Amino acid sequence: MAAVDVTALADLLRRTAKAEILPRFRRLDSGEVRFKSEPSDLVTEADEQAERMIKAEAIGRWPAAVFVGEESVAEDPALLDALKGAELAVVVDPIDGTYNFASGIPAFGVMAAVVAKGETVAGIIYDPMGDDWVLAEKGSGAWLKRPDGSTERLRVANAVPLEQMVGMASTGFLPKNKRAEVLANLAQVRFFANYRCAAHEHRAMAGGHAQFLMYNKLMPWDHLAGTLICEEAGAYAARFDGSPYLPHHVDGGLLIAPDRETWDLLRQKVFTV
Numbered sequence: 001m002a003a004v005d006v007t008a009l010a011d012l013l014r015r016t017a018k019a020e021i022l023p024r025f026r027r028l029d030s031g032e033v034r035f036k037s038e039p040s041d042l043v044t045e046a047d048e049q050a051e052r053m054i055k056a057e058a059i060g061r062w063p064a065a066v067f068v069g070e071e072s073v074a075e076d077p078a079l080l081d082a083l084k085g086a087e088l089a090v091v092v093d094p095i096d097g098t099y100n101f102a103s104g105i106p107a108f109g110v111m112a113a114v115v116a117k118g119e120t121v122a123g124i125i126y127d128p129m130g131d132d133w134v135l136a137e138k139g140s141g142a143w144l145k146r147p148d149g150s151t152e153r154l155r156v157a158n159a160v161p162l163e164q165m166v167g168m169a170s171t172g173f174l175p176k177n178k179r180a181e182v183l184a185n186l187a188q189v190r191f192f193a194n195y196r197c198a199a200h201e202h203r204a205m206a207g208g209h210a211q212f213l214m215y216n217k218l219m220p221w222d223h224l225a226g227t228l229i230c231e232e233a234g235a236y237a238a239r240f241d242g243s244p245y246l247p248h249h250v251d252g253g254l255l256i257a258p259d260r261e262t263w264d265l266l267r268q269k270v271f272t273v
Contacts, residue, residue, distance in 0.1 A: 003088050004062050004114045006122045010133050010145070012057055013110045017128040020050040021095060025128075026104045033102050036074065042098045047071055050094035050110070058090050065090045065114075070221045083220060084248035089115040091247070093221035096125075097197030109199025113224035115247045123225030125199045134203050136232035142206050154233040156258045157208040162265060165189040167212030168201040169271075174216050178273045185270040202226025205256060206233040212266055213256040216273070218249050227256065236260045240273055 024032070024046040032045035051071045058067055066082050066089040073079045083089055090112060095101050097108035106129045114122035124135040134154060136142040142154040169192050171179055186192050189212075195201050204210045206229045213230070215223060224247055227237050239245050240253035255271055257263040 006137055009112055010124045013126040016050050016053045017110050020053055021046045022128055042102050044102055047095045047098055054092050064088055091220045091224055096199040099196050107195055107197045107200050111199050111225045120224045120228045120247055123228040125203055125225055134206055134229055136229040142229045142233035154206045155208055156234045157211055159258045159262045162188055165211040166191045167210045168193055169214040170194055198222045198226055206230045211258055214271055215254045218254055220247050230256050236263045
């Protein structure tokens with residue numbers, strides 16, 4: 001079990017979304033949206049204020065935990081190094097899908113993961129628009145939870161032949177010399193998409209609505225929570241070389257599938273990076 005109260009952390013994400021995120025949705029002024037590394041890499045006033053609220057309460061509740069937030073790392077990149085050796089850490093993405101949020105597209109989420117001694121032990125993805133969470137604690141399954149207390153256990157989709165697979169692939173961060181090859185390979189599956197929001201992609205996978213997820217760029221706030229949730233829903237997840245995905249990894253790719261056999265097939269036929 002996580003040393004952090006996962007229910008309290010989930011509630012904090014919801015309260016933050018209602019206080020700092022939803023009031024700004026489709027109401028951002030031009031001065032409240034800024035570029036970071038490139039025009040498609042955005043930060044908004046909502047991201048920053050939401051992270052401040054989460055950080056302040058998380059530090060107060062769990063002072064022994066290192067707080068690693070996307071916007072905090074943007075200001076102090078050394079925080080990523082602290083994650084590797086931390087006994088306990090809370091990793092937060094205040095708004096995953098900022099590009100969608102800033103564009104007025106209702107596909108964004110708030111995510112948090114709990115890391116203990118180098119292992120992800122809990123993950124939470126809150127959907128402000130649907131007002132519900134998917135969450136998991138290691139060894140306890142993956143669950144959809146609603147504010148009224150009702151819950152539903154999540155399970156990944158059954159394996160299907162390659163030509164029937166539906167999934168999500170973030171090809172934009174692949175090396176240029178491999179991107180065209182992978183895009184051509186994806187013609188072998190039935191459909192693929194990119195929501196520009198890992199929160200909703202992981203939710204779709206854990207809920208049984210996709211057969212694969214693929215990412216090349218790995219930042220802990222983007223994928224720790226969702227990967228654990230997918231694994232607890234029955235998925236097989238690994239980096240491209242077959243090694244486990246760990247909290248300190250920022251490269252090496254990530255492929256998630258319903259089972260190991262499907263993972264191997266996708267790696268061999270589609271994601272030939």
